[in-house]
Amino acid sequence: MLWLALSYPQLPLEVFDPECASNSRPVVILEKNKIALCNTAAKKLNILPGSSLATAQAIQEGLTYFDRDHLLEQKALTSLATKLYALSSQISMPSECAILLEIGASIRLFGSVDVLVQKAIGLSSTAGLQAVSGVAPTPQAALAFSYSNKNKLSDIHLTHSGIERAGITEKTINQLSDMGIETLEELTALPFKEVGKRLGKDILRYLNELTGKTQDIQQPIALKKHFVKEIYCLQPISNKSELYEHKNAPLQLLLEELCHWLLINQLGCEMLIWEFEAYGVRDCSSNARNKGTDKRAQVSVTFSAPQQEITKLLKMTKLRLDQESLPKEVITVRLKVSRLTAWQGDNHSLFGTLISSEMGNNNDQKLDTALLDEINARLGDGSCKGIQSISSITPEHSWGFLDHLITSAPHNKHIDELPPYKKRPLWLIDHPRYVELKDISLIAGPERIQSRWWSQLIDRDYYIAKQKNGTECWVFKNPENRWYIHGYF
Numbered sequence: 001m002l003w004l005a006l007s008y009p010q011l012p013l014e015v016f017d018p019e020c021a022s023n024s025r026p027v028v029i030l031e032k033n034k035i036a037l038c039n040t041a042a043k044k045l046n047i048l049p050g051s052s053l054a055t056a057q058a059i060q061e062g063l064t065y066f067d068r069d070h071l072l073e074q075k076a077l078t079s080l081a082t083k084l085y086a087l088s089s090q091i092s093m094p095s096e097c098a099i100l101l102e103i104g105a106s107i108r109l110f111g112s113v114d115v116l117v118q119k120a121i122g123l124s125s126t127a128g129l130q131a132v133s134g135v136a137p138t139p140q141a142a143l144a145f146s147y148s149n150k151n152k153l154s155d156i157h158l159t160h161s162g163i164e165r166a167g168i169t170e171k172t173i174n175q176l177s178d179m180g181i182e183t184l185e186e187l188t189a190l191p192f193k194e195v196g197k198r199l200g201k202d203i204l205r206y207l208n209e210l211t212g213k214t215q216d217i218q219q220p221i222a223l224k225k226h227f228v229k230e231i232y233c234l235q236p237i238s239n240k241s242e243l244y245e246h247k248n249a250p251l252q253l254l255l256e257e258l259c260h261w262l263l264i265n266q267l268g269c270e271m272l273i274w275e276f277e278a279y280g281v282r283d284c285s286s287n288a289r290n291k292g293t294d295k296r297a298q299v300s301v302t303f304s305a306p307q308q309e310i311t312k313l314l315k316m317t318k319l320r321l322d323q324e325s326l327p328k329e330v331i332t333v334r335l336k337v338s339r340l341t342a343w344q345g346d347n348h349s350l351f352g353t354l355i356s357s358e359m360g361n362n363n364d365q366k367l368d369t370a371l372l373d374e375i376n377a378r379l380g381d382g383s384c385k386g387i388q389s390i391s392s393i394t395p396e397h398s399w400g401f402l403d404h405l406i407t408s409a410p411h412n413k414h415i416d417e418l419p420p421y422k423k424r425p426l427w428l429i430d431h432p433r434y435v436e437l438k439d440i441s442l443i444a445g446p447e448r449i450q451s452r453w454w455s456q457l458i459d460r461d462y463y464i465a466k467q468k469n470g471t472e473c474w475v476f477k478n479p480e481n482r483w484y485i486h487g488y489f
Helices: 040-044 053-059 070-086 104-110 113-126 139-148 170-178 184-188 192-199 201-211 250-265 286-291 310-321 369-379
Strands: 003-007 027-031 034-038 064-067 091-095 098-102 132-136 228-237 267-278 296-307 330-342 386-389 399-402 427-434 440-450 459-467 472-477 483-488
Touching: 003 113, 003 139, 027 040, 027 053, 034 040, 034 053, 070 091, 070 098, 070 113, 070 250, 091 139, 098 139, 104 113, 113 132, 132 139, 139 201, 170 192, 184 201, 192 201, 228 250, 250 267, 250 310, 250 330, 267 310, 296 310, 296 369, 310 369, 440 472
Parallel strands: 027 064
Antiparallel strands: 003 098, 003 132, 027 034, 091 098, 228 330, 267 296, 267 330, 386 399, 427 483, 440 459, 459 472, 472 483
16 A cells, blocks of 8 residues: 655645735734744744744734634645545545545556646645645655655654654653654664553554554545535626636636536536625625525526536526526625436447437437526526326326426337327327317227226227318217317327
């Protein structure tokens, strides 16, 4: 096995502003009324971790500071870990500022370890996080290289190895220092059992895991079974096109993350729910939010078949937004995914011919789902409906509408083999129309349909007939010998 560790030393800063770690404006993170982290600009002013906020403000008037938000850091790291599943199937988060990937099984796919590392760092950078990498045969060794930004045990000082994050107390580290042990190489050169007797089981466990003498089992992260993501815009958006026209537009960013999440989870989505909020909507009362349509808008986009492709998702969203009214100044964009289904890609034969197992290899029967989705997006949800059969003896009750379209159905080879008098018309009249027998010519039949005694009494003899103008129709005769047209072929 081979492990890649990614640590994020500036994570507490980067979750508030991806640029604050390197910009010229001094920024610090507070934790327990003390400075926990400083950016480069703050360090140049001799503002150091451990000092008080008052001391830092005395050095720099108007100092920018944030209270550390562990929950926000966890969300950012979890979101990134989900994206990293594109590189490895074994991912864990051993500490609050690090991610571990088992990359041994992925080397053949990507060509080399260096390519894998660069891709992982690139994904981190795209997420606004600057990563420090470490590669080693064991998780603890990879973490040590990452925390220290070194690639040799002899170069890793104990105080920079991150061993305290593995459960090693500061007292144990100080004891090792008093013994003259300064680096991880010097520590691993000692007899492990003797170290364990003198300093405890924790350090013995760490050494065994570091060197691979015992297996270090990492708990993999669990992927979410739903998708909800939102973006806060730095400036209010008043033009719809600004929501999607450029690469870093809110809709583009949210859909990119969604498509990656769908790919990893092997899912397809059948509905997108977009929520748009104006500035200050969260400060309003709940009653005001419910009544004020100018402050909040929700737009749903439905698909006739599961989707994974960003181009299709974005196109349908644009068409739907053109028909909707949004708040004048959008500050928050939220995306929720509904109706998730297991993804089933297209099947291809050995010779490249598309095979549709559900359609009996008849591609002509495949519905144009893109056209149906576009109609729904332009005309609104419910403009296109599906039809389903219902088990009922009465023809007018044997079918009904579906809220979604059926884009594929198993091919029934026996349909065309039905006797003529069993055929049903595609068009039924809501109210059967009276017709004189002399105006029609009977072709096939009869087919008697009688309802059950406990339901509405129906006693009809159905025939296939032809009108004088040549139109084929479906007629029936009731017990009073009156004739009615019920449908057309």
